[in-house]
Ligand SMILES: Nc1ncnc2c1ncn2[C@@H]1O[C@H](COP(=O)(O)OP(=O)(O)OP(=O)(O)O)[C@@H](O)[C@H]1O
């Protein structure tokens with residue numbers, strides 16, 4: 001079984017007006033196709049930076065990173081976009097849904113960039129909304145939905161392309177605990193169906209439910225333990 | 228599929244900011260409208276002038292003293308009626324050779340007066356130029372040989388002096404000398420900026436006596452056929468030069484006059500269109516500006532689209548389409564406004580205007596190009612946005 005993502009000694013340095021800031025300082029991590037990983041750590045420890053790298057939104061300034069078996073250092077921005085579209089699903093703390101756009105069209109968005117026709121996009125998006133329990137909200141716009149519903153729309157959007165890895169940066173951060181629980185339950189059921197799930201959280205209970213916990217501090221992984 | 232989505236998103240973006248879109252379009256609307264209307268007026272004027280020159284009569288050759296060259300001063304005429312006879316022998320038909328001596332004179336009838344252009348002419352003038360009589364009769368050969376003081380009035384002069392009364396047989400004075408009205412012309416309107424209804428035709432001999440000269444200003448020859456015009460032109464000029472070795476003479480055809488006028492009008496139209504084009508340019512800068520604002524406002528959206536798989540090109544095309552849509556909609560509205568203005572100008576002012584399909588096609592094409600040119604920088608900026616930075620933007 002090939003690993004979904006392999007990071008070897010990756011670093012990410014930002015250049016701020018000549019001063020270099022190291023957000024990641026040599027991180028090695030492998031995500032297997034069935035993984036359920038929680039990343040925890042203090043604010044500013046580099047969790048989001050790592051997630052962006054794992055998802056191919058950003059490129060490491062050092063080390064090697066393989067996503068779906070491909071070395072990202074050799075890919076141009078267009079190829080990176082294709083890679084994200086095909087292998088990664090993102091879920092963000094603040095949902096990032098398009099306003100003025102229905103739940104169905106929000107979910108269908110990644111399929112636009114896959115080049116699918118409108119009818120097929122809508123069919124798959126509707127199916128995915130049913131999958132996350134929002135069959136009754138397909139024509140609602142983000143401002144007509146609760147936070148939990150919006151996050152489930154975002155999860156449906158992340159899943160609609162059939163990715164092998166779901167990256168969720170504090171997916172429950174903006175939700176009350178009951179709603180957060182249902183979102184987590186959804187992620188877990190997806191994981192049991194064979195989607196690797198990587199989530200960043202500040203919540204110990206949430207982290208404890210993952211199969212593997214990674215603790216970060218100052219741009220380094222300080223401990224990695226199976227739960 | 229991606230292009231369809233880009234269209235949908237672009238339309239949606241314009242609709243979401245209706246007022247802003249309309250205001251941005253306004254620059255393009257005004258620019259395109261100005262181009263269409265001004266080109267229409269230029270084309271219409273050119274058409275009218277061509278019609279008027281053609282209306283003088285066909286196969287016309289005008290002979291004037293001096294050289295017709297840019298920068299050369301108008302020469303005093305040395306031609307006399309004897310030269311007309313000589314030229315008539317060259318042409319072989321004296322009915323085809325008209326002579327003129329013109330002078331601006333005050334024309335009076337009783338207490339009324341008008342400023343008229345007195346034209347001393349031969350009796351054959353109506354067979355060389357197209358002039359139709361409204362009432363009475365034209366000058367006769369006898370009128371010319373005896374220098375009889377009779378006059379044919381332009382429609383404007385006749386109305387000014389006599390109102391609704393019949394002028395035939397009445398007395399007028401031209402430059403203080405008494406003449407009798409024997410006819411009036413049909414109304415002609417303006418031609419090449421000259422009011423042709425204020426012409427007063429009198430026998431050339433009478434005019435010469437009144438002006439105290441034996442000269443004439445120029446000749447007009449109606450060639451028997453188009454093919455012979457050039458040859459005729461040379462032999463007429465040669466004949467005149469032979470008779471007046473110290474003077475220059477020039478002969479111009481209608482085609483030459485049309486060509487020169489066409490060139491002048493073409494340049495004028497071009498300059499007007501260019502000035503109008505500047506406002507189109509300003510409109511384009513406005514589009515650029517608003518597109519940059521739009522990119523900034525939708526930074527998060529761009530980040531999200533990139534995160535789910537949009538390539539830089541997809542984002543770029545989306546914003547380029549938005550800009551092109553903005554300018555082409557503006558262009559269509561501008562065309563409508565320009566055509567309407569041209570029609571109104573044509574109907575309610577003395578200035579003619581004609582809309583040509585090519586000016587519309589050009590205006591539309593130019594507005595699309597303006598969208599591309601001024602949309603490309605904002606579109607590139609959007610396409611190159613770093614998705615991480617874009618997503619972190621709040
Ligand atoms: N674009 C950037 N330019 C400069 N420094 C940056 C940039 N993005 C992140 N950093 C720095 O990198 C470090 C890690 O940031 P990161 O967002 O990964 O932290 P985090 O662990 O996700 O924090 P939080 O828990 O607050 O979300 C921080 O010190 C941050 O200031």
Ligand SMILES: [Mg+2]
Pocket residue numbers: 047048049169
């Ligand atoms: Mg973070």
